[in-house]
Amino acid sequence: MLGGGYAGLMVTRKLEERLPPGDDIVLVDETGDHLVQHELHRTIRYPGFADDITVPLDELVTRATVREATVTDLDPDAGTVALADDGTLDYDAGVVALGSQTADYGIPGVAEHATPLKRLDHAAELRRDFFDAVDPDGGTVVVVGAGLSGVQTAGEFAELADHEGLADDVEVVLVERAETVAPSFPENFRATTRNALRDLGVRLETGTEVTEVTADAVVADDGEIPHDVLAWTGGVRGPDALDGERQDVRADLRLSERTFVAGDAADVVDADGERVPASAQAAVRASPAVARNVERVLDAARADDSVGHLEKWAFETPGWLISVGDDAVAQLGPEVFRGTAANVIKTSVGLTYLAEHGSLRDAIRVVREELGDDRVLPELRDREF
Template sequence: MAENTEVVVIGGGYAGVMAANRLTQRDDVSVTLINARPDFVERIRLHQLAGGTHAAVNDYRKVLGERVRLVVDTVTRIDATGRGVELASGGTVGYDYLIYAVGSGSADPGVPGAAEFAHPIATFEEARRLRSVLDAAPATAPVTVVGAGPTGIETAAELAEAGRTVTLVCGGPLGPYLHPKGRRSLAKRLAGLGVSVLQGPGTKVTEVSGDAVRLGDGRELPSGVTIWTAGFGVPDLAARSGLSTDTLGRLLTDETLTSVDDERIVAAGDSAAPSDMPFRMSCQAAGPLGAHAADTVLSRIASKRPTPIDLGFAGQCISLGRRTGMFQFAHKDDTAKRLHVGGRTGAKVKELVCRLTVKQLVDEARKPGSHTWAKGEQGRRLLRAQRRETAATAEQSV
């Protein structure tokens, strides 16, 4: 191997930036970060961008280490054999190691009319377009938010607090991740904001038109602006490049986050599927996964054996407008506890988490290798054991 090691990171989100900064621990490693946008997007603030309360972007000069080279372009193909990535601009960037951190975006709704009439909010461009649509819509126009997860809840609350008439269509239970106690508190707060919450059987959207949303139970809701937050998808770059992926398109890796096809390719963030058991898509997982991906590459450069990922969760933050919020505490295996914090305290915790998420990147840029995170390997071992048991049972029944 050459004296200098070239590492390319695809994707400049939470995972990609963390990985790029951490790689600069070694002076003999050159790091190139390739991202389609010239600015760092605070994805967990996109509902605020849509609501007009935050720009949701930061200058890369703030969050990236000085030794990281930023290339603003889109990777169209990974040539694993030739160790290079092809760019939309026509160029090629070679690598010794590649970190695949392309993140996630909106999923195909698969519902008639949704792609044409509903507005997704999973990317900066989508949130900005939605902001323009809302600005152009009459203040009295009914808004329908589809999706019962954090993005849908936060978007509904943000717009309701701004005076919009909002209906949140869950397609199932409200906040399925939450403990029932936290879910009741959440429903009470949404009711206080004037959000009409439709949950349970029959609330799955079956059709979207320019001025209405139809539900599985036959109801038709008037909707001047329909916002789609249900589900996430990942870019198909790995699959198009001939690499193994899971059913959603995430890069299949082992527990060190190394591609099952090529030890020179390591994945991080929402686009990684270690042992085909991906972590919950979240910034809470993205930072540690990015750091661990960098550690895996650095271990290989040093001719050391990489270690398996060990990540524990703390909970989930949900903002409910600018004045209140919720923090749902969780066990390290990412299952909800009974305990949650709400009200103004919940809002302060949420805002603190948003700021700390950026601060962690800044700190890693200034002092590479400093980022640490909660461990939770016991829960991971249980998941692997359950998978082996399920596989064995299925094999015996054949």
């Protein structure tokens, strides 16, 4: 198992349940920790929150061996993995769940002057940049890319400025190449998200193609946008171990005879012929099918037989959730709403995930941060952890 994010952890736990005791399961991850990625943006405003959304993988698995190492290369056909420490691994069945990297599309200056938001140190750097660059005379924070990550990042900066008493002096600008924010989502979800951002005072620059980034400006096709802080969330590419490519796979999620891909490392067309969005929700929902297909490959190898039918996966979602500062937008079926109800739903999802994969203590801390003590159940609020 390569990668300890949503997909890697979920597939590992499924395999621990399904595979016979004699099968070895190795989980390789470069940090050795599981990061609750969908809450990462919160640490821009609340740096102490980092401890609550980071859980050692050793605490989350029961029989798998966790190896802390960086995957530098792999051969899906041969079943071999090269690691940065000059180590190698061979496998009978493997899953590539290395996630994605932020894409810069070859735009000059992005790597030198912009900070992505994929790791805890990225969030810490963005927070430092804010306090280093923004002063009582004001400043401009620019976030490029208005997908889910970009919307949430812009929302956090707007709330941070307000918390520091700088709301009237700091401008937060969200730049998007498409004509709308959250362009991959239904119109009613996009419209509600737009309204939430505008209510926070975020300036929206949609339909704006970035052509270059300099130390103090984002150069676009229709002019320049000055920046004091620059966050780049404009798209995804594959992991370096796969040469930056997101692997094209069909509904069985198979990359080769013995290798499968899960999570953002894959560009999946599912059993319904639909392209699956790169999201935590999709990674989690695909994991059971990946685990069952791995089991079938191993069963066939033990029987010295060919692999028969592999399960084909179709992505189904009950809806979407997004944080916009202290606000939230939720879509359940055709209905879209925001405010307290949306926040409660989003926080409940986080509570369930952390309680299952982290600890009750961490889950309650998340609720306290997102909802405030006055909305936490009294029997949980007053409990000592």
